[in-house]
Amino acid sequence: MLEIVNLTKAYPIGPFGREKFYAVDNVSFKIEDQEIVSLIGESGSGKTTIGKLILRLIKPTSGKIFYNAFDISSFKNLKEYYRHVQGVFQDPFSSYNPIFKVDRVFEMVREEFYPDVKRSSWQERLQKVIEDIGLNPKEVLGKFPHQLSGGQLQRLLIARALLMETKFLVADEIISMLDASTRIDVLNTLIKLKEKGLSVLFITHDLSLGYYTSDKTIILYRGSIMEHGETEKVFNNPLHPYTKMLLESVPTLHKKWEKSSIALEGKNVPKGYCKFYDRCPLGDTNCKNVELREVENGHFVACTKV
Ligand SMILES: Nc1ncnc2c1ncn2[C@@H]1O[C@H](COP(=O)(O)OP(=O)(O)OP(=O)(O)O)[C@@H](O)[C@H]1O
Ligand SMILES: [Mg+2]
Numbered sequence: 001m002l003e004i005v006n007l008t009k010a011y012p013i014g015p016f017g018r019e020k021f022y023a024v025d026n027v028s029f030k031i032e033d034q035e036i037v038s039l040i041g042e043s044g045s046g047k048t049t050i051g052k053l054i055l056r057l058i059k060p061t062s063g064k065i066f067y068n069a070f071d072i073s074s075f076k077n078l079k080e081y082y083r084h085v086q087g088v089f090q091d092p093f094s095s096y097n098p099i100f101k102v103d104r105v106f107e108m109v110r111e112e113f114y115p116d117v118k119r120s121s122w123q124e125r126l127q128k129v130i131e132d133i134g135l136n137p138k139e140v141l142g143k144f145p146h147q148l149s150g151g152q153l154q155r156l157l158i159a160r161a162l163l164m165e166t167k168f169l170v171a172d173e174i175i176s177m178l179d180a181s182t183r184i185d186v187l188n189t190l191i192k193l194k195e196k197g198l199s200v201l202f203i204t205h206d207l208s209l210g211y212y213t214s215d216k217t218i219i220l221y222r223g224s225i226m227e228h229g230e231t232e233k234v235f236n237n238p239l240h241p242y243t244k245m246l247l248e249s250v251p252t253l254h255k256k257w258e259k260s261s262i263a264l265e266g267k268n269v270p271k272g273y274c275k276f277y278d279r280c281p282l283g284d285t286n287c288k289n290v291e292l293r294e295v296e297n298g299h300f301v302a303c304t305k306v
Contacts, residue, residue: 001198002031002054002085002168004065007063009049024048025223026063031216032167036190036200038231040246041220047203050220051170054201055087067168071172079099083113086161092153103141104158107162129159130289132196133189136137151182156188162193169193173204176242187213207246211235217245222275225292229299239301242276 007027010020024046031037039047052058056072065072067085075081098101103158110122117125130137140152141229148156154174157279161169171190175183190200190213191287204210210231217234219242221229227240236245241296268278274287282305 001035001067001068002067002201004029004054005048005064005066007053007065009053009058010061014033018173020034022223024053024060024063025159025222027225028063028219029218029228030303031199031201032197033167034197035216036192036202036214037216037218038117038202038214039220040210043069044222045220046223047205047220049170049223051087051172053204054168054170054289055085056081057232079113083164084166085168085170086164086166086195087172088154088157088161088174090176092150092177093145093159095157095274096153098145099300101144102144102148102153105156105160109160113164114217119214119239122157125163126159130156130161133159133194134192136183150185151178151185154178154182154186158186158189158193162198165198166199169198170203171200173205175209176204183209183277186266188256189193199234207235219246222274225300226276227299227301228292233299237296237299239295239306240276241280241282241305245279274304 005028006024007024009024010022013019015022025049039050041047046083053060055080061115067081070079096105106126110117112218114122127137130140135155140148140156145153175186178186187209190202194200200208202213214231216229217231218225219234219240227234227238227243234243235247243296269275272288274280274290277283277287286304290302291303295301295306
């Protein structure tokens with residue numbers, strides 16, 4: 001369904017922009033039909049940048065993205081692309097104008113994408129998608145944003161995406177502003193939609209949310225993939241030292257939170273070395289030109305020590 005090949009996004013930095021900062025560095029992965037893939041990484045690792053590249057909000061420095069085998073940079077008609085590929089972001093409130101009722105966001109979809117659809121059949125379609133995402137249309141339509149909860153607003157944004165023939169959703173930290181019980185509702189909504197045919201790139205920095213939701217997991221570190229594979233394999237048999245460190249630092253109820261002995265910032269990596277080199281307990285001079293390797297069926301790791 002969606003394939004990313006050697007995708008790179010570099011920003012100019014330094015005096016006169018002569019140096020480059022690689023927000024996304026040679027990333028490749030695939031997302032199949034009806035698959036939820038989690039993209040997990042700490043702040044600044046390039047998750048949103050990948051989401052924006054998929055949504056064509058920014059252009060890649062190099063590399064390609066294919067949607068159903070079509071190179072998305074060759075799509076002349078972006079409207080057609082956005083009928084199928086949509087994004088939902090962290091802060092639901094910012095997507096609504098507080099002076100308009102929430103219905104306005106749906107009306108805008110109709111005006112933009114389906115001006116010829118009759119109002120009555122549009123209304124029917126709207127009711128159906130709102131029911132599909134687990135809300136009662138009577139309780140949410142006709143309300144102003146401040147009259148609804150964050151979870152309801154977020155689910156309405158998912159409904160908006162589904163009003164189009166959305167097949168692929170970029171969900172960027174969509175539940176980080178919601179309380180715990182609403183989070184599960186929104187996650188379950190995504191899982192239900194997947195069963196009906198949706199594919200999702202689920203961006204999060206929260207490992208447990210990724211584990212709960214996704215079929216596959218990608219561990220991103222400073223713009224590069226460290227580990228990638230079926231979620232069960234990555235979580236139950238983490239192989240990259242970075243993934244291990246991430247999983248060990250998840251606080252559990254019965255374990256005391258202990259400070260990691262590994263430095264938090266990675267800034268001293270010589271050119272060509274693994275980006276985790278300076279934080280890695282196993283780092284040595286062999287950690288050069290590391291590529292993702294399939295170490296067991298469906299489980300890829302970028303580490304020379306594995
Ligand atoms: N327009 C830009 N110009 C320069 N650098 C940028 C730009 N946009 C993003 N970056 C840098 O790219 C890196 C990746 O940013 P990105 O927003 O993709 O991170 P993220 O993984 O989504 O982080 P978070 O979890 O905090 O949302 C960051 O270091 C950021 O500062
Ligand atoms: Mg982000």
